[in-house]
């Protein structure tokens with residue numbers, strides 16, 4: 456039986472660390488602030504945004520949600536972001552994705568000041584990650600790296616197979632694993648003979664968005680399986696991995712829910728506090744006890 460990586464537990468550890476940093480920043484007169492912009496009434500997005508708002512407040516972060524109609528124009532949204540770029544209450548700005556069809560996501564992301572882009576989606580931060588210089592790293596792949604670190608899993612020299620090449624999960628995930636000296640393979644919907652790759656994976660990261668496509672016979676025995684997928688199947692949440700059978704083969708596995716998802720939120724809070732620290736010109740050593 457695989458060891459279950461408890462994302463809920465580790466996210467609470469991480470959020471407590473963040474809350475401590477918030478206290479130290481407040482003692483220096485800095486109150487970290489996050490603003491989340493949500494367009495429309497998509498139930499899942501509304502639920503994620505509520506979760507982010509609640510977690511930020513619990514960590515002592517000043518949090519606001521700006522909820523706008525889905526008919527909001529791209530121009531109005533960009534103008535709002537430009538105003539928030541100059542609003543000192545907010546160190547982090549997050550625009551909940553996906554955006555309505557009539558809005559160009561890349562134009563909106565590009566409007567966010569890179570030093571407030573706590574999602575790490577702005578081209579400046581994407582470039583920083585590619586170059587291996589300091590910036591903001593996207594929360595979901597950062598959360599996966601944090602889980603591996605907490606569990607003491609070293610990826611050096613290991614074959615990591617990432618399934619998915621999106622800008623928000625797959626691509627940055629592959630870059631982070633490469634930066635930790637894993638040998639990285641990226642698979643996607645056009646990959647031929649997917650299981651030939653997955654069966655070689657010492658670390659498998661599934662970020663596909665299709666329920667239960669990764670079966671036990673696609674997994675290398677004693678490997679680490681990270682399931683990023685969040686799918687709704689007859690009203691229930693499930694990942695991209697067939698958890699019941701996969702957990703018979705793997706050495707470590709993340710559940711859905713309770714795996715990567717909670718870490719994404721913890722990393723958003725981490726990035727927000729990091730943004731506040733950087734804006735105040737406070738170095739980590741001044742903040743950490």
Ligand SMILES: NC(=O)C1=CN([C@@H]2O[C@H](COP(=O)(O)OP(=O)(O)OC[C@H]3O[C@@H](n4cnc5c(N)ncnc54)[C@H](OP(=O)(O)O)[C@@H]3O)[C@@H](O)[C@H]2O)C=CC1
Nearest residue numbers: 595619620621624643644662663664683684685715716719
């Ligand atoms: N836990 C968390 O915090 C988060 C979870 N998610 C979840 O992670 C999943 C992925 O999200 P995201 O990256 O945004 O999704 P995208 O839809 O943007 O990307 C999915 C990727 O999977 C690939 N793919 C699709 N079908 C297959 C297949 N049958 N075999 C191999 N590859 C395939 C696609 O290939 P191609 O490029 O060729 O189309 C694409 O690269 C979703 O379930 C999402 O809800 C997302 C963000 C955060």
Ligand SMILES: Nc1nc(=O)c2c([nH]1)NC[C@@H]1CN(c3ccc(C(=O)N[C@@H](CCC(=O)O)C(=O)O)cc3)C=[N+]21
Nearest residue numbers: 503550551552553574594685712713714716717719720
């Ligand atoms: N600008 C932007 N940044 C994002 O980071 C972003 C986004 N847009 N759009 C949507 C995706 C998805 N995402 C999740 C965050 C937390 C959970 C999470 O906490 N999941 C819980 C379950 C939550 C539930 O019950 O629905 C879990 O897996 O245990 C899931 C998914 C962030 N995203």
Ligand SMILES: [Mg+2]
Nearest residue numbers: 554555556558
């Ligand atoms: Mg769009």
